[in-house]
Amino acid sequence: MTIEKVDFYYFSGTGNTLLVVEKMEETFKKNGVDVELHKIEDSDPLKINLEQTIGIAFPVVILSTYHFVSDFIHSLPPTNGTKIFMVDTLGGVSGGIVGPLREIVKKKGYNPIGAKEIQMPLNIFYVEDEKTNQKKVQKGLNEAHKYALTILNGESEWGRVPVLSDAINLISRGALKLADADFHQKLFIFDPEPEKCRKCGICVELCPVGNIQMADDEYPKHGLNCEYCLRCVSLCPRHAMPARFNYKGKTYRAVKAKEIMH
Ligand SMILES: Cc1cc2nc3c(=O)[nH]c(=O)nc-3n(C[C@H](O)[C@H](O)[C@H](O)COP(=O)(O)O)c2cc1C
Missing domain, CATH: 3.30.70.20 (Alpha-Beta Plaits)
Incomplete structure (x- = not known):
């Protein structure tokens, strides 16, 4: 599978996802692939270039992700075979968000070529000591590098865990709604x-x-x-x-x- 250019859309709150995206950018570029980074919060999904491979990166949030990231993905325009891959970063458990997202992009006509969840330091509730976090970052970036290589050599996959991941996604949406409520x-x-x-x-x-x-x-x-x-x-x-x-x-x-x- 030949990839000439990646338009990489990402959101990062505290920097983990940004580091992963930059590591993948470095690996792509070293292998002759042009990469353009775009912040999801500043991007219009309807203006993406459907001729290029699209990358999407975000943190896992209450087993799902931030509203504006979900909205961006839900608002991607329909297409006919545009390659798309995703990567999320997380501190512990994701709940299989890659499954429901795969269905969304597939229904829109994208070709989902890869999805990867990368463990990075937890940024909420319990923050570990700096040495432990540094080790996790190094391990995470190593995985990001390897993942980028699998995308380039056509070996990456975007699997899904049916039913279970859909159910967890529903629960997560309920929790996110609660977080939106004025009292919360x-x-x-x-x-x-x-x-x-x-x-x-x-x-x-x-x-x-x-x-x-x-x-x-x-x-x-x-x-x-x-x-x-x-x-x-x-x-x-x-x-x-x-x-x-x-x-x-x-x-x-x-x-x-x-x-x-x-
Ligand atoms: C509000 C909030 C909710 C989170 N929920 C989860 C979660 O459900 N599962 C998980 O593994 N990590 C969770 N995390 C941790 C982040 O996903 C993780 O630290 C991520 O790498 C942060 O990326 P960033 O630095 O790019 O924002 C949560 C973080 C925040 C701030």
Whole structure:
């Protein structure tokens, strides 16, 4: 199977998925394949180039993924055989999200050539020590490299676990709906600590769904549309946004804010 160019669409909250995408980009390029990276949050699915191979990358979230990532995939235009592959990163268990996604893209006429789930450090609830996380990142990037090679030599696969993965996907959608509810959003709203926050506005720029506003000389304020990607919490240069649901408030980031924003 010849691949000349990959248009790689990705979302990354705290940097794990970005590192995986960059590793795969490096491997593709070393093998003569042109790669263009696109942020899902800035991309219009209807404008993708159906002549190229499409890559999709995202983190696993409550056994599924973020709404705007799902919406992007659901809104891909119909086609006739455009090659598509996906990769997700996760801290533990995915629930088999690759299965339902395969059905969606297949129904639209894509040729699903590969799917891979790559373990990376968990970025929520319990953040492990730096050495352990570094090891996980190295292992994950090694897998990303190997996965990119299997895509190039035609050996990658996009399997599915019927029924079970569909059932888990349904449960996950229920949990995500709960996370959207106003009462949940108010209960877990992120608030900066005034003694640490310098009102630099980086969190406003980082938020992929425009949920953070900052009026002149005010502290940043979250609305009620948080997707809990943790960018604002984990990438704040002054750690001014407390991670209330993380053990001992410890945060994780694989990259710095400017690398996510470039
Ligand atoms: C709100 C939220 C929910 C998550 N749910 C899951 C999950 O269900 N299963 C899992 O294995 N990891 C879960 N994770 C961990 C992330 O998928 C994992 O750390 C991922 O590599 C983060 O990628 P990123 O740094 O590109 O955002 C969750 C993380 C967040 C922030």
